[in-house]
Amino acid sequence: MFALYRSRSPLLAIFPHHHPKLRGLRAMADGSAAVLATRVGFIGAGQMAEAIARGLHTAGVLPASRMYAADVNASRCKVFESFGANACSSNAQVAENSDVLILAVKPQVAEKVLLDLRPKLTKEHLLVSIAAGITISNLQKWAGDARIVRVMPNTPCLVGETAAAFSLGDEASEKDANVVKTLFQAVGKIFVVEEKLLNAVTGLSGSGPAYIYLAIEALADGGVAAGLPRAIALSLAAQTVLGSAKMVQETQKHPAQLKDEVASPAGTTIAGLHELEKAGFRAALINAVVAASKRSEALSK
Structure with a gap:
């Protein structure tokens, strides 16, 4: 490929x-x-x-x-x-x-x-x-x-x-x-x-935008919960996703390395990452891609 x-x-x-x-x-x-x-x-x-x-x-x-x-x-x-x-x-x-x-x-x-x-x-x-x-x-x-x-x-x-x-x-x-x-x-x-x-492409990039829209909405809701006006929270969330994607593409660094570069010892980011891991964030995304791929396979038969 x-x-x-x-x-x-x-x-x-x-x-x-x-x-x-x-x-x-x-x-x-x-x-x-x-x-x-x-x-x-x-x-x-x-x-x-x-x-x-x-x-x-x-x-x-x-x-x-x-x-x-x-x-x-x-x-x-x-x-x-x-x-x-x-x-x-x-x-x-x-x-x-x-x-x-x-x-x-x-x-x-x-x-x-x-x-x-x-x-x-x-x-x-x-x-x-x-x-x-x-x-x-x-x-x-x-x-x-x-x-x-x-x-x-x-x-x-x-x-x-x-x-x-x-x-x-x-x-x-x-x-x-x-x-x-x-x-x-x-x-x-x-x-x-x-x-x-x-079918795997369908599950990842075909359905993937919906997963990212959900993440952007959730990030914005988190910003509102922390006190930000909704319009600013939504703009910050969308731009954060856009900028992060460009970092992956343009630096050619593995996402795990970029994540580690943001997460300083005992800092804010590692505290947030800990909550995501407890909630099964990573597994949920993997499961979403696999489920959508299987559904695509079933529909194509």
Whole structure:
């Protein structure tokens, strides 16, 4: 499995031609070129689809004029038109005008949508599904000849900070993988995993934002209980989570090391950590991820 970085192609000049990071940057540059040379269609134009489309446009990965979208809700198509994308009257029209199709419909309607669209799908189409719980085998069965990639993003996609993972169908190529990486790099980070691990991804990053929202709410309530005005407590709690996450990513230190650096002997932090350990905080989070992963597995059968 591998992570995607937000580096840009000018960095290619920094590294010797054999450097591992150069190879990764070249792959990203190749992926960007492939996306710029293609047309992306959205089957379903909801908020997640909009976030991806806006991210691609804003990052300069793909101009909005090369994007197409259809949705049963006409107002959602108008949203796409507002930033320069093309609204289509049907999913079939999207397919006719696109090389890459992003399936962004609710899981319960995915089968009907794909079966209706199947006559328009060919081996030239790359179908990227973000419909939760729909397996590659089912997608392939419903979509016919299209090449399949299954992606599990999460809602921070809406603010350009998704934590996503994807798996390739049997007919998908390395070029397809690079295209998908480039698409989702525009709205966060993405990793490639075996399909059997996508349930774990769902339990961790798919459901994870809800766990963090609960933690932010609880931290803010604690601040209020200690005397802070609620608005200040909530802002402090949210910024603390944001800053802590950036510390993990940017320092590359293990979270345990960063925790120890905050907890001085006989200080305030170690007293608070002791209470969290007594309450089973760590175990509760582990159990939440495992429970959500198992539920995802059950829903995908």
